[in-house]
Amino acid sequence: MLSKSQVSLLQSLQHKKFRKEHGVFLVEGLKSVNEFIQSAYTVQTIYHTPAIAPKLLKLSHNINTIEISLTILQKISSLKTPADVVAVVKIPDWPVLKPVSLKNKFSLVLDGIQDPGNMGTIIRTADWFGIENIICSEDTVDVYNPKVVQATMGSLSRVSLHYTDLEAILANNDLPVYGALLDGVNIYDTDFGTEGLVVMGNEGNGLRPEVIKLIKKTITIPRFGSAESLNVAIATAIFCSEINRNKRK
Numbered sequence: 001m002l003s004k005s006q007v008s009l010l011q012s013l014q015h016k017k018f019r020k021e022h023g024v025f026l027v028e029g030l031k032s033v034n035e036f037i038q039s040a041y042t043v044q045t046i047y048h049t050p051a052i053a054p055k056l057l058k059l060s061h062n063i064n065t066i067e068i069s070l071t072i073l074q075k076i077s078s079l080k081t082p083a084d085v086v087a088v089v090k091i092p093d094w095p096v097l098k099p100v101s102l103k104n105k106f107s108l109v110l111d112g113i114q115d116p117g118n119m120g121t122i123i124r125t126a127d128w129f130g131i132e133n134i135i136c137s138e139d140t141v142d143v144y145n146p147k148v149v150q151a152t153m154g155s156l157s158r159v160s161l162h163y164t165d166l167e168a169i170l171a172n173n174d175l176p177v178y179g180a181l182l183d184g185v186n187i188y189d190t191d192f193g194t195e196g197l198v199v200m201g202n203e204g205n206g207l208r209p210e211v212i213k214l215i216k217k218t219i220t221i222p223r224f225g226s227a228e229s230l231n232v233a234i235a236t237a238i239f240c241s242e243i244n245r246n247k248r249k
Contacts, residue, residue, distance in 0.1 A: 035154030120151020
């Protein structure tokens with residue numbers, strides 16, 4: 001049985017301020033919790049309903065597990081239909097991002113992405129295509145937002161996220177910097193080579209002028225129909241696919 005203060009603490013983790021204050025975030029659902037258990041993240045506590053207990057015994061190892069009622073679970077969950085298990089996971093201290101660590105690979109750079117669903121899908125896409133690092137502007141949505149965590153379907157446990165000054169990273173790096181813009185070179189005619197930074201912009205405003213100045217090669221996904229724009233998560237997936245297709249040539 002959880003006390004009112006414990007329930008209140010878990011509820012507060014829906015908000016960035018309290019996640020930052022306590023240094024933890026929530027992961028919901030058996031599959032996602034299992035992904036974090038098997039990752040480099042530290043799972044502090046798992047809260048579960050009686051129904052899920054037999055499965056958790058095989059997963060949780062030495063992690064503290066607490067059985068709770070469905071009523072309590074509904075209070076702490078961010079989902080309309082709560083899963084049977086919620087884990088409290090420690091926010092890692094990511095190492096300082098050094099240019100040398102980005103060599104010989106591709107990394108995604110996100111400039112002001114705001115929608116949690118888009119962010120989660122981008123992380124999941126990066127995981128699918130083997131991209132290890134995502135570099136975010138300081139105003140990009142918090143990756144530990146419950147909606148982002150849920151949308152990653154566990155992929156957050158395998159992709160490194162870095163929030164930093166994008167201008168400093170782009171200016172102090174000798175890697176190719178590709179930017180997704182409407183007036184760039186056709187993506188299907190582009191040779192991406194073997195390394196680089198791929199910069200994707202805000203859902204409504206695109207890339208900031210300060211960031212555009214640091215783009216070394218502008219790339220566009222050509223339009224064949226009549227849609228006004230392309231969702232940033234879908235655009236990111238197309239870029240990731242083309243980069244990997246180029247590697248196979």
